[in-house]
Amino acid sequence: GAERPPLLTDEDDGLFVMAAQPYYSSGYMTIERQRQTLPAFKHRTPLLYLIENHATTIVIGETGSGKTTQIPQYLVEGGWSEGGRLIACTQPRRIAVQTVAARVAEEMHVTLGQEVGYSIRFEDMTTPGVTKIKYLTDGVLLREMMEDPLLVRYSVIMVDEAHERSISTDILLGLLKKVQRRRPELRLIIASATLEARSIAAFFDTSAERRSQSQAMDLVFPSRKPAILSIEGKTFTVQIFYTEEPVSDYVRDAVSTVNSIHKLEPPGDILVFMTGQDEVDETVQLIQHETENRHSDLVALPLYAGLARVDQEHAFGPIPRGKRKVIVATNIAETSLTLEGIVYVVDSGFSKQRFYNPIKDVEALITAPISRASAQQRAGRAGRVRPGKCYRLYTEDDYTNLMSAETVPEIQRSNLTSTILQLKALGIDSIMRFDWLASPAPEAMVRALETIFAIGAIDSDAKLTSPTGFQIAEIPLHPMLGKTLIASCALGCALEMVTIAAALSVQSIWVPSRGRQKELDEAKLRFAASEGDHITYLNVFEGFLQSQRSAQWCHRNLINYQALKKVEDIRSHLSKLLQRLGLAVKSCERDIKVIQKAIVAGFFANACQLKISVEQGCYKRIRDGEEVFIHPSSVLFRVSPKWIIYHANTVTERHYVREITVIESPWLMELAPHFFHHKSMEY
Ligand code: ADP
Numbered sequence: 001g002a003e004r005p006p007l008l009t010d011e012d013d014g015l016f017v018m019a020a021q022p023y024y025s026s027g028y029m030t031i032e033r034q035r036q037t038l039p040a041f042k043h044r045t046p047l048l049y050l051i052e053n054h055a056t057t058i059v060i061g062e063t064g065s066g067k068t069t070q071i072p073q074y075l076v077e078g079g080w081s082e083g084g085r086l087i088a089c090t091q092p093r094r095i096a097v098q099t100v101a102a103r104v105a106e107e108m109h110v111t112l113g114q115e116v117g118y119s120i121r122f123e124d125m126t127t128p129g130v131t132k133i134k135y136l137t138d139g140v141l142l143r144e145m146m147e148d149p150l151l152v153r154y155s156v157i158m159v160d161e162a163h164e165r166s167i168s169t170d171i172l173l174g175l176l177k178k179v180q181r182r183r184p185e186l187r188l189i190i191a192s193a194t195l196e197a198r199s200i201a202a203f204f205d206t207s208a209e210r211r212s213q214s215q216a217m218d219l220v221f222p223s224r225k226p227a228i229l230s231i232e233g234k235t236f237t238v239q240i241f242y243t244e245e246p247v248s249d250y251v252r253d254a255v256s257t258v259n260s261i262h263k264l265e266p267p268g269d270i271l272v273f274m275t276g277q278d279e280v281d282e283t284v285q286l287i288q289h290e291t292e293n294r295h296s297d298l299v300a301l302p303l304y305a306g307l308a309r310v311d312q313e314h315a316f317g318p319i320p321r322g323k324r325k326v327i328v329a330t331n332i333a334e335t336s337l338t339l340e341g342i343v344y345v346v347d348s349g350f351s352k353q354r355f356y357n358p359i360k361d362v363e364a365l366i367t368a369p370i371s372r373a374s375a376q377q378r379a380g381r382a383g384r385v386r387p388g389k390c391y392r393l394y395t396e397d398d399y400t401n402l403m404s405a406e407t408v409p410e411i412q413r414s415n416l417t418s419t420i421l422q423l424k425a426l427g428i429d430s431i432m433r434f435d436w437l438a439s440p441a442p443e444a445m446v447r448a449l450e451t452i453f454a455i456g457a458i459d460s461d462a463k464l465t466s467p468t469g470f471q472i473a474e475i476p477l478h479p480m481l482g483k484t485l486i487a488s489c490a491l492g493c494a495l496e497m498v499t500i501a502a503a504l505s506v507q508s509i510w511v512p513s514r515g516r517q518k519e520l521d522e523a524k525l526r527f528a529a530s531e532g533d534h535i536t537y538l539n540v541f542e543g544f545l546q547s548q549r550s551a552q553w554c555h556r557n558l559i560n561y562q563a564l565k566k567v568e569d570i571r572s573h574l575s576k577l578l579q580r581l582g583l584a585v586k587s588c589e590r591d592i593k594v595i596q597k598a599i600v601a602g603f604f605a606n607a608c609q610l611k612i613s614v615e616q617g618c619y620k621r622i623r624d625g626e627e628v629f630i631h632p633s634s635v636l637f638r639v640s641p642k643w644i645i646y647h648a649n650t651v652t653e654r655h656y657v658r659e660i661t662v663i664e665s666p667w668l669m670e671l672a673p674h675f676f677h678h679k680s681m682e683y
């Protein structure tokens with residue numbers, strides 16, 4: 001392990017030492033003392049008072065001020081977990097849930113999963129009767145509402161990172177407002193890193209609503225007027241630098257900026273913001289390469305959501321003394337995770353953002369300029385331990401004139417199929433009249449309703465069907481995949497389908513292959529099925545089991561061992577869930593046709609026909625004639641079968657479809673006659 005400086009004695013002034021010796025890792029002070037130096041600590045008593053007296057409390061505080069890790073602990077100390085009640089703290093991202101829960105367990109000197117636990121999709125690390133603080137994704141809390149609509153197990157629900165405005169956060173806030181009317185004893189805390197929270201405060205202000213005589217204003221307890229508490233942090237000034245000219249390659253520019261900081265500036269860690277995993281890896285490699293060439297002492301570490309747990313921990317851990325740490329991260333380091341010791345920030349000015357086109361029914365992941373609010377957050381990361389510097393790889397003119405003030409809420413730029421089905425399952429009959437924090441585009445809502453109607457989850461009155469609709473809603477997957485699973489039970493191939501669905505739910509079962517595309521293509525060929533990608537996944541998983549789950553076997557075949565372990569885990573979750581729904585999980589014993597048919601039963605709306613006499617791999621989507629192309633990652637890329645069905649689509653240079661299975665056209669009429677009987681099909 002790394003050597004740690006001696007702990008402070010009680011006489012030492014923690015604050016002073018922190019300012020004077022800013023870039024030691026967190027082992028420097030005892031955890032107890034460190035907790036007391038956090039800005040949140042000064043507000044502990046007023047905070048508990050506000051929570052006691054207001055149904056909703058909004059907490060605004062800089063990243064690192066102690067909102068996520070401290071407030072739930074204060075609540076335990078304040079008695080909110082007594083009587084077996086739970087304190088929930090939601091996060092938009094899984095990685096934040098795990099990291100923060102681990103940190104808080106450490107602070108409380110308990111084993112993770114006991115008093116402090118977490119829950120993410122397919123992984124529940126809590127102990128009933130023991131757990132007091134539960135970190136979870138907002139998506140998981142929404143799922144819990146299906147079993148327990150009033151969330152009666154919880155005494156306090158803290159919705160964290162509210163400024164991010166993820167879809168689930170927005171939906172959750174809308175629903176919690178309803179729950180509050182039925183459960184006045186429930187307390188909500190909404191935590192945000194920005195002032196954007198003011199609109200959320202207005203949303204929760206129900207104090208002006210009409211009441212009966214007995215509920216005169218001053219008799220209402222707790223107050224229905226949200227309290228707002230600002231935890232002013234001890235932040236230092238951050239000097240901002242812009243480029244003179246627009247930058248053409250921000251990866252290269254980031255690397256050279258890092259190098260000149262290292263050459264010219266005093267010690268202090270560097271945080272670089274890139275848009276995605278590929279760019280992060282590339283930047284890390286370039287920095288390492290230069291480091292080797294120049295014999296400098298930079299240590300570059302990646303940080304993004306798809307990273308394995310051990311690699312995540314590197315970013316937070318200490319590095320050899322005398323070296324400078326460079327963390328290259330995606331948006332995730334903007335507010336949800338706190339990194340110690342950052343003094344310099346390099347901001348590319350971009351992030352990957354989702355945009356949904358309801359007409360073409362396709363989402364695009366676009367590298368787009370961030371908002372000014374984001375840029376400010378990123379810069380703020382540099383001012384936590386002492387005055388810092390932020391190097392923006394864009395011009396001041398672009399900052400002022402090109403960037404928008406705030407990021408558009410995710411709900412207004414996403415496909416809503418899952419969301420709408422979930423709202424239906426939660427008894428929200430009129431989607432259009434739901435109390436939206438920000439209303440989604442009507443076209444997107446209509447498209448979502450059409451999809452869930454087509455798969456039979458709602459009837460013509462837009463009511464959830466029984467049992468199909470309820471069953472699909474129970475499955476924590478996209479409704480079309482949920483429908484496929486249910487169909488597979490009837491068709492007798494659910495054992496295979498849970499494996500396929502699990503494989504579709506992990507990031508990728510292949511190892512990242514930068515610069516090794518040919519090798520990866522060859523590895524894929526070893527498992528490639530003529531029926532397409534779904535069956536290929538099945539082959540890979542069967543090979544994995546035959547190898548007795550060998551990590552070496554995975555390595556040889558460029559398969560991601562961790563991902564396959566996860567697949568195994570998810571498939572067992574799914575198969576238990578199907579059994580709980582009273583459905584039969586059987587094997588089809590290599591009768592591949594029934595698997596293909598089950599896929600058709602859920603994804604018929606994504607059926608496509610090869611176009612004659614045009615570019616290779618060009619297809620027409622049956623339902624609307626939209627032109628799509630097979631993505632190069634598919635094993636069917638060069639095969640071009642006549643009829644296909646796809647799992648996912650995305651727009652980059654073209655409208656690409658991926659995860660593809662070959663189908664026979666009569667199956668469409670057989671399995672989805674209601675959808676196809678009036679659509680013309682050419683044979
Ligand atoms: P906020 O939610 O307000 O952004 P947090 O509660 O996440 O702040 O973090 C408060 C402080 O706890 C940070 O400033 C840091 O000192 C410490 N901290 C948080 N997470 C970790 C971690 N994983 N490792 C070490 N220290 C951490």
Ligand code: MG
Nearest residue numbers: 067068335336
């Ligand atoms: Mg936080």
